[in-house]
Structure formats: structure tokens, C-alpha cells
Amino acid sequence: MKKSSLIDSCWLKNKVGIFLTGIFLQSPGYAVAEMEFFSIADSAVVMYDAPSLKADKLFVADRHLPVEVVVDVDGWAKVRDSSGSLAWVEKKTLSQQRFVVVTVPLASIHKSADANSELVFQAEENIVLEWLDSDSKGWVKVRHSGGQAGYVKVNQVWGS
Known part of the structure; x- marks a missing residue:
């Protein structure tokens, strides 16, 4: 040839x-999702390498882990986490309540969407924060599990 x-x-x-x-x-029964963010609804959710309970178990995800749905199949979702890892979960284990995870060594959470505003608290890498809103350009409104709330720069978290 x-x-x-x-x-x-x-x-x-x-x-x-x-x-x-x-x-x-x-x-x-098979659709590509529109890149939506969800969170893991329960503690100890098994992540699989295929959309089946008989598939190999990859790892266990904890409650509130933010994930991005990339594929939606009857009863199953292929999700990506902040590290870029892909796995399958049962859709019933996902929550529409959104969370973000800190991706920098130390994220600063301010009182308003302004780097010069009062510092409310700082969160270390891999800390999960509740997503409240993304209406301020370049900022995400978040809440810590302890109740403190404020704004973090969007480039310091994943899941917004």
C-alpha cells in the first residue's frame, strides 16, 4: 500500500x-453531561472503573467531595475529581449541593470579593468548602464547615 x-x-x-x-x-441511556459539578452525598462511596457494581473498585470517596460529571449513563455517572482522576459512581450517591476543594497550599478567604478586604480565614490545600455562589467575577463565595463564610479567588479552588 x-x-x-x-x-x-x-x-x-x-x-x-x-x-x-x-x-x-x-x-x-447514554449521554455526555454538560460538565456539571456535584458532590458525593454519603460517606464511603465506592468509585468504580466501569458503570457496574461488578466492576473493579478504584477507591472510596468521602462525603462532600466535589466532582464534575463528564458522562451520564442510566443510573451511573462518570466523574472527575480535582486531581483529574476519572471513575464511575452510582448517580444516587451524588448530591446537587456543591462544594469546592482548595488546590493551593494556603487559600485566603476574604470578607468580600476583594483581595484588600478583611481576611476571614485561611484554608489549607485539600480542605473542602461549601460553594455558595460564583456571582463575583474571579471569586467564589464559600463556607467552612465551622460556619465562617467569605470569598476565595476562583484560581485557589476546584469545583466552581
């Missing part, structure tokens, strides 16, 4: 694969 024919053949196979993937994704 000539080199150009091989390239043309590979290109055609890729196009067919993309076309078939598009058909598959549009079939009933």
Missing part, C-alpha cells in the same frame, strides 16, 4: 470511528 493510501485509510477509519462514537453517545 502506498504511503498516501495508508494515511487516507487511517483518516477514513478515524472519521468512521468519530461518526460511530457520535451515534453511540446519542443512543438512549
